[in-house]
Amino acid sequence: MLEGCKTAQERWGGVHVIIDRWLAQRRQLLELGVYLRERGEFTPTDTPKIQSFCELLVDYVSVGHFTVYEQLAIEAKEFRDDAAVVLLRELLPQIDSTTEIAIEFNDKYDTKEHCNEQLEALPFSLQALAVVMAERFEYEDQLIKELHEAHSEKNA
Template sequence: MLERCKTAQERWGGVHEIIDRWLAQRRQLIEAGMQLRERGEYTPTDTPKIQAFCELLVDYVSVGHFNVYEQLALEAKDFRDDHALTLLKELLPEIDGTTQLALEFNDKYDTKEHCNGQLEALLFSLQALSVIMAERFEYEDRLIKELHEAHSEQST
């Protein structure tokens, strides 16, 4: 889609929009996680909120892997930015590790049966996930700062 844009401004402006939407998803994910952690005790009536959180989590992780990182890599290649490509190679394995843990959380709580069978462990799982996701957000923020922002300046 973005590859068809005629000018650098159109193309990289489109990447900027993807990143903005993705960061808005991040904010939703964080807020939903905070609301769940604040509850402290969970009952089967909380299952729909937990499942909605799992959906936000998987959506956020997927957009990162299948849209954002891909577009950042294209930018780095188009700008012949060896530093950016090296940074991607360094950080993507770290991000992949957090993805695996996020997906494991999802697998534990994504269905009513899974969720209701493990409600007593949910607070601990949410706390552990929040630590992992905070690390991920730091990696992602570094990618955005060092790749996209640098290229945005070059394309204008």
């Protein structure tokens, strides 16, 4: 995606833009998640919001795996940062396990039919997902801090 950039500033600034957009997506996910968790009891009229949450969740997870982590790995290799590569190897399996749980949540609530069949369980599912996603956010924040911010400082 960013390989064709001519200067280091274009390259690493591009990564910064990707991360900023991704973190804005995270904020949207969190806001909708908090809104849903505060609802308490759900009715079929809540289904569109729940489906929107599922879409945001899958989009967020996908951008992480197929864009952000990939760019961070490229950055680590280009800076010859062996410690960063090791950190990626350590954290990505832990992040992957949270991805599985996010996808399971999506599969459980992604359609109107699925959602309406399981509305009673939704508060518990949201709480469990919130715990897992908080863990994921910590891993992701560590990756950003240790990889991208460190490389941005080297580039400056």
